[in-house]
Each structure stands twice: as C-alpha cells, then as structure tokens.
Amino acid sequence: MSTPLLTARDLVKAHGPTPALRGASLELAAGEVLAVTGASGSGKSTLLHCLAGIVKPDSGTVEYAGERLDLLPEKRLSELRRTDFGVVFQFGQLIPELTAADNVALPLLLAGTSRAAARERAGEWLERFGVRGQEALRPGELSGGQAQRVALARALVTDPKAVFADEPTGALDSLAGEQVMTALIHTARESGTAVLLITHDAQVAAYADREVSLRDGTVADPGALPAGSATSAAAEVSR
Amino acid sequence: MRTDLRLALLLTRGSDRREGWRVTLTAVGAALATALCLATVAVASLQGQYHSALAAGLLEQPGERAGVVLTLLLLLVPVLGFLGQCARIGAVHRDRRLAGLRLAGASPAQVRRIAALEAGLACLIGSAVATIVCTPVLLRQWQNPPVTVWADCAGVALAVPVVGALVSTLALRRVVASPLGLVRRVRPSGGRPGPGLAVLTTALVMLLTGLAIAPRSFGGFQTAPVPVFTVVILTGLGAVWAVGASARPTGRLLAGRTGNPATLIAAERLRDDPWAGARTHAAVLLVTVVGTGFVGVRQVLLDDLTGRDADSFPTNLSFYTTGIDLTGAAILLALAITLSGLAVGTAESLATRRRGLAAQAAAGVPQAVLGRALLLETALPLAPAVALAGAGGLGIGVWYGQLAGGGTVPVLPVVVPVAVYAACLLAAATSLPLLRRSVRPAELRHQ
Incomplete structure (x- = not known):
C-alpha cells in the first residue's frame, strides 16, 4: 500500500448554521487520481477547500508531508498553493485582466520568477494543453474548453505534488470535457502529480484510480489506498 | 515589491x-x-x-x-x-x-x-x-x-x-x-448591535460629561468649533449606523406583512445586505448634519446682525454675509459632490446585481416593480437616518442660538433634511435607465 501524501481526519466544517462536513476522513496517495463523488450539498467542494488549505476546518486535522495544514499560518498555506498545490474550479479562477499566458505564468511571477522566464514556461504548458496560439487572448475571449485547459496549465505550471479539481468539466460539453480530462490525467501521470477530483459525473469519475463517495458530510466508504496500478479510464489515458 | x-x-x-x-x-x-x-x-x-x-x-x-x-x-x-x-x-x-x-x-x-x-x-x-x-x-x-x-x-x-x-x-x-x-x-446572524454603538455611546457620554463639568470651556464661543465638529461627526456616524441597524428589522417587518411585490423585493434586499445603504449614504448624511446645522447658525447670525444698530458694526455688514454665503456655497458644493457619489454608488450597485435582476425579469417580474423596489431600497432605511441627521444639525442651530443669547429658535433648518431626502430619491432615480438595460435577458450570460 502507498504512503499517503495527504491525510484528512474527522473534518467538521459549517457555513453559518449549515453543516457541510460532519467528520469526513480521507487519504490521498502520491501520484494517485482520486475521485470524490456525491450529491449536491454533500460537502464535496468544502472537503476540497479544506484539503487544499483554502479554508480551515472547524475541527479535525489535515496533514500534508508532515505539516498540519489546519494549523499553518496563511502565509505558508499561500506558499503551498504556489508551489505544491494546483487548484482548478468549474469556472472563474482565471483572472480576466490577464492574458492566457500571464494567467499561466502568474504562480511563477508570484514566486519571483522573471517575466520572460515565466512566460516561456507558460508557453510550454499551453502547448502541452493544446492552446498554443491563444497566449494573447484574455479569458473572456476563450471558449469554455480552452479556458479550462488554460486553468489546468496554470495549476500544473509549478510541477505541484497535488492538483485539486472541483468539477473541472462541469461547465463543458462532453467532447470538451473529455479533452480536458484526458489532458489533466495524462499530464498528472507523466509528472507523478496526485489529483483529487470532485465530480458528480460517473464518466469523469471513471478516470480515477479510486472513487470515494461523500454523503451528508461524511465519506461513505474511504476505501484503501491503491497499490500503484491505475485502473479504468485512467489506465487507458496513461497508456 | x-x-x-x-x-x-x-x-x-x-x-x-x-x-x-x-x-x-x-x-x-x-x-x-x-x-x-x-x-x-x-x-x-x-x-x-x-x-x-x-x-x-x-x-x-x-x-x-x-x-x-x-x-x-x-x-x-x-x-x-x-x-x-x-x-x-x-x-x-x-x-x-x-x-x-x-x-x-x-x-x-x-x-x-x-x-x-x-x-x-x-x-x-x-x-x-x-x-x-x-x-x-x-x-x-x-x-x-x-x-x-x-x-x-x-x-x-x-x-x-x-x-x-x-x-x-x-x-x-x-x-x-x-x-x-x-x-x-x-449571512451574519444579526441581533448584535456591533461595536459602532459602543463607540458612539462612549463618545456622546464624554461630550455630555465635558459640557456638564466645564460648560464655559466646552460650550463657549471661543471653543465652539470643537463641540460643533464633535456633534457633526457623532450625529453623522449615528445616522450612518441608524441606516444599517434599522434596515434588517425594517426588512423583516415588511417582508412578513406586505403583499406588495416591490416592497417584498426591497424588504428582502434590506435583510440580505442591511449595510448597503449605510455605505452608500454615509457622506450624504454627514452633509445633512452640516447643512442643517449651517442653516440654523446662518439664521441666528442674520437675525442677530439685522436686529442690531448699524452704528455698532466696526466693519461693513457684507464682511459677515460674504463669509456666510461662501460657507453656504461650500456646503452646496459638498452636497453636489455627495449626490454625485450617491448616483455612482446606486449605478454600481445595479451593475453588480445585474445578473440577479435579469433573472427576476426573465422570471416575469415587471420592470416597474423592480424600479419601485430600487427606490424603496433607498427610501426605507434613509428616512430615519436623515431624520436623525437633521435633528443633530437642528440641535447645533438651537444651541448656537442660545449661545448668541438672542433666544432665536431657528425653524428654517427643518427644510434641509426634507430637501436632502428628496434629492437622494432623485439621485437613486437617475439609475432607473440603467435598470432598463440591466434587466435584459442577455445579462444572464455574465458571470
């Protein structure tokens, strides 16, 4: 069994009076693609936010590479998001004022990389995701599928250890969704990046090595960490 | 960097x-x-x-x-x-x-x-x-x-x-x-008055204590600007606080009882974001205090000047009236600036909510209802706040009248808050053409 990269234990989180997580526990192995499924309002997105250090749980622990994310100061969490984590949402995470290339280069710019070097690296990633030639366009000028591939390039440009994707194909048609998922899984496999995939779409979940279901704020069946072999659609992509 | x-x-x-x-x-x-x-x-x-x-x-x-x-x-x-x-x-x-x-x-x-x-x-x-x-x-x-x-x-x-x-x-x-x-x-749970009330109460108590302990040094002619400035700021802040604090209960009360769609929409909006009005109207309320107070002081001064014997003035009467008129012009300018700010704020609020408004229009809510709701959103929380701001300004005028010793009770300042209230509604109405554009179904596509 693999060593967990990220471990969450008994996470509890409420938004005002509404409970979102009620003791959710989960492990994500290095290089694993894990799908978290569940009905609307089951707490999937909140779980992702807690695991990525975007929000702090009310109680429970999140451990990453020996560090307790729930105890880390905001500055260190920001650094982790810049270097070790990538985040992709359904839409809206790209900055409308920046071009596609600058959006991808943003984490590198924030880390102090020179603009020329950051843009060159962004260009390479845009090429990998098949959106080369769109560098100068702003998010509003891109199609939904293109914008999502730019968002993926931005999430992966720093060679993160884990990518958190919240319904990455939720706003796309089936063809664009398939292209985005193939690109994500293929790149993650190549670079050994773990992917935590939030989805309610069985076809998207099929790309994962493992699937867990969230019900009423708890993980219904956490399952065991994979021994290392990819399965189903993910295996096809890796081939 | x-x-x-x-x-x-x-x-x-x-x-x-x-x-x-x-x-x-x-x-x-x-x-x-x-x-x-x-x-x-x-x-x-x-x-x-x-x-x-x-x-x-x-x-x-x-x-x-x-x-x-x-x-x-x-x-x-x-x-x-x-x-x-x-x-x-x-x-x-x-x-x-x-x-x-x-x-x-x-x-x-x-x-x-x-x-x-x-x-x-x-x-x-x-x-x-x-x-x-x-x-x-x-x-x-x-x-x-x-x-x-x-x-x-x-x-x-x-x-x-x-x-x-x-x-x-x-x-x-x-x-x-x-x-x-x-x-x-x-959404904040509500119920608690927040730190603003404590700060205001403390400041008011300090001012009243100062006036009680040392009325000569605190309430005399020489130091008049200090209490005037304090009353202006405190009343202004109190009025701003009143807009926010009264909005949620007003919204709750109206939402539970009204059968009018425009009032219902306005009431729910007040409940959802009770401090929106306070943010938009803060400067207007401060100008209302200043304007009302100024009109009161002006009336006291003019009554005093015209009541005196012309020989008792060392200089020309215009020396005094020019100063008063210049101050009045400055306050009018301030009112114009704040009303422009208010129009900008209302238009901005509409632009921010355009998707929700377009959704309401698409769901069949008539534009006239949305327009009335927009005006009610301004009118409802502003009424008590303008009244409070006007009372503060009137207080300055009355106090100044007592200081002057003429026994004059200025009544003209009462017109100021009414005029400001009407001007605010007019400024809010300037955004109605923007509302017509905002409720187009195409706006539903915007994020």
Whole structure:
C-alpha cells in the first residue's frame, strides 16, 4: 500500500448554521487520481477547500508531508498553493485582466520568477494543453474548453505534488470535457502529480484510480489506498 | 515589491472600461482632497494680521481664519465620502480578481500590497496634479511663505496617496482573508448591535460629561468649533449606523406583512445586505448634519446682525454675509459632490446585481416593480437616518442660538433634511435607465 501524501481526519466544517462536513476522513496517495463523488450539498467542494488549505476546518486535522495544514499560518498555506498545490474550479479562477499566458505564468511571477522566464514556461504548458496560439487572448475571449485547459496549465505550471479539481468539466460539453480530462490525467501521470477530483459525473469519475463517495458530510466508504496500478479510464489515458 | 508592482501594472493594463472610470474618479477625488488639504495648510500657517484680497477679508484675522480652516476640514468629509464611493466601482469584479490571485498562491501581504499599489497610484496621480496646479496659485497669493509650509505641502501631497492606499487595503480585508473571496458569503446572524454603538455611546457620554463639568470651556464661543465638529461627526456616524441597524428589522417587518411585490423585493434586499445603504449614504448624511446645522447658525447670525444698530458694526455688514454665503456655497458644493457619489454608488450597485435582476425579469417580474423596489431600497432605511441627521444639525442651530443669547429658535433648518431626502430619491432615480438595460435577458450570460 502507498504512503499517503495527504491525510484528512474527522473534518467538521459549517457555513453559518449549515453543516457541510460532519467528520469526513480521507487519504490521498502520491501520484494517485482520486475521485470524490456525491450529491449536491454533500460537502464535496468544502472537503476540497479544506484539503487544499483554502479554508480551515472547524475541527479535525489535515496533514500534508508532515505539516498540519489546519494549523499553518496563511502565509505558508499561500506558499503551498504556489508551489505544491494546483487548484482548478468549474469556472472563474482565471483572472480576466490577464492574458492566457500571464494567467499561466502568474504562480511563477508570484514566486519571483522573471517575466520572460515565466512566460516561456507558460508557453510550454499551453502547448502541452493544446492552446498554443491563444497566449494573447484574455479569458473572456476563450471558449469554455480552452479556458479550462488554460486553468489546468496554470495549476500544473509549478510541477505541484497535488492538483485539486472541483468539477473541472462541469461547465463543458462532453467532447470538451473529455479533452480536458484526458489532458489533466495524462499530464498528472507523466509528472507523478496526485489529483483529487470532485465530480458528480460517473464518466469523469471513471478516470480515477479510486472513487470515494461523500454523503451528508461524511465519506461513505474511504476505501484503501491503491497499490500503484491505475485502473479504468485512467489506465487507458496513461497508456 | 518589484513583482507586486509588475503585477499591479499588468492588472491595470488589462482592466476594462469600468476600471478606467474607477481610476479616473479616484484621481479626481484625490485631487480635490489634496487641494483642500493644501488650502487648509496654507491658511493655518498664516500668523497674526495678514492682508489678502481673497474671501472679502476673511483671511485677515486669526479668529476668522480658524473658521475658514474648520470649513475646509468639513468640506473634506464629502470628498472622502466621494473617494469611498469611487473605490466601490467595480468592487465585486476587483474582489474576484484579488481572490483569484490568492488562489494562485499570492500571500495576504502580497494581495494587500497589490491592492494598495493600484489605489495608491490613482491617488498619486490626482495628488500630483492638484499639487502642481495649487502651488503657483498659492505662490501668487502668498507673501513670503515660511519654509515649514513647503514641507507641510509636500507632506500633504504624499499623505493623500498613502491614505488612499491604506483605505483600499482596509476595504479589501475580507478578500485578503480568503482565497474564495466573497463567493461563499455567510449571512451574519444579526441581533448584535456591533461595536459602532459602543463607540458612539462612549463618545456622546464624554461630550455630555465635558459640557456638564466645564460648560464655559466646552460650550463657549471661543471653543465652539470643537463641540460643533464633535456633534457633526457623532450625529453623522449615528445616522450612518441608524441606516444599517434599522434596515434588517425594517426588512423583516415588511417582508412578513406586505403583499406588495416591490416592497417584498426591497424588504428582502434590506435583510440580505442591511449595510448597503449605510455605505452608500454615509457622506450624504454627514452633509445633512452640516447643512442643517449651517442653516440654523446662518439664521441666528442674520437675525442677530439685522436686529442690531448699524452704528455698532466696526466693519461693513457684507464682511459677515460674504463669509456666510461662501460657507453656504461650500456646503452646496459638498452636497453636489455627495449626490454625485450617491448616483455612482446606486449605478454600481445595479451593475453588480445585474445578473440577479435579469433573472427576476426573465422570471416575469415587471420592470416597474423592480424600479419601485430600487427606490424603496433607498427610501426605507434613509428616512430615519436623515431624520436623525437633521435633528443633530437642528440641535447645533438651537444651541448656537442660545449661545448668541438672542433666544432665536431657528425653524428654517427643518427644510434641509426634507430637501436632502428628496434629492437622494432623485439621485437613486437617475439609475432607473440603467435598470432598463440591466434587466435584459442577455445579462444572464455574465458571470
């Protein structure tokens, strides 16, 4: 069994009076693609936010590479998001004022990389995701599928250890969704990046090595960490 | 810092027309604030008897100059309110952008610096323009200005952008706190009055205690500006607090009882964001206190002047009336500035909510109902606040009448809050054409 990269234990989180997580526990192995499924309002997105250090749980622990994310100061969490984590949402995470290339280069710019070097690296990633030639366009000028591939390039440009994707194909048609998922899984496999995939779409979940279901704020069946072999659609992509 | 500056410039270069408006209006507001501060510094630095052709001799004696300084400082209030409204243009859009930066790994300090640089640069442009224009004017009017005044002027030119940047940073504290920005907004539980009430109560108690313990030094003619300024600020803050504090109970009460769709929409909006009115009307309420108080003081002064024997005046009557008229003109200017700010704020609020409004229109809510709801959103919380602001101003007039010893009770000031209330409704109505555009179904496509 693999060593967990990220471990969450008994996470509890409420938004005002509404409970979102009620003791959710989960492990994500290095290089694993894990799908978290569940009905609307089951707490999937909140779980992702807690695991990525975007929000702090009310109680429970999140451990990453020996560090307790729930105890880390905001500055260190920001650094982790810049270097070790990538985040992709359904839409809206790209900055409308920046071009596609600058959006991808943003984490590198924030880390102090020179603009020329950051843009060159962004260009390479845009090429990998098949959106080369769109560098100068702003998010509003891109199609939904293109914008999502730019968002993926931005999430992966720093060679993160884990990518958190919240319904990455939720706003796309089936063809664009398939292209985005193939690109994500293929790149993650190549670079050994773990992917935590939030989805309610069985076809998207099929790309994962493992699937867990969230019900009423708890993980219904956490399952065991994979021994290392990819399965189903993910295996096809890796081939 | 270089990285932050580079990102701030990249973001500014890629921003849309609305962002351009924000930068322009912020620069205009900063220029006005700088000009007023420079004039205050210049007048305050004059020593003893001074001859000037400006303002009908109002700058000649130290006593009158203190009044001019006070007026200039009071004029700063609506200008700062206007600056606050300008900062709100495109606020939701900007909040999302900065939250996006946090999501990409920017630390809270980095986001604060980028936001401060964006606002500070706009204020710096305005401040620089005002300084360049005002300096030759001051030089032409001034005989042998002391060296320290130039240092003060330089301080003002630098302080305005710094203050603008600090205010912007403060306004963005919620975005800085979370990479999700305002996406998941939790409605406050309500019920608690918040720290504003405690601060106001303490300040009022301190003022009343001061008046009770030392009525001569606290309530005399010589120190009149101190209690007047305190009452203006406290009543203004109280009125602003009243808008927010009364909005939620008013909304709850109306939402439970009304059968009118427009009232229901307005009531639910008041419950959802009770402090929206307070943010939009803060400067107007402060001007209402100042305006009502001024009209009261003016009536007392004019009654006193016209009631006296002409031989008892050492100078021409116009010396006094010019000062009063200039102050009145300044307050009218302040009202115009705040009403412009109010129109900007209402239009901005509509632009921010255009998707929700379009959804309501698409669901069959008539445009007339939405228009009435919009006006009610302004009218309902503003009524008690304007009444309170007017009462505060009236109090100043009555108190001044007692100080003057003439026993005059000014009644004219009562007109001011009524006129301001009507003007506010008119300013809100100017955004109705924008409402017509906002409720187009095409707006549903915007994020």
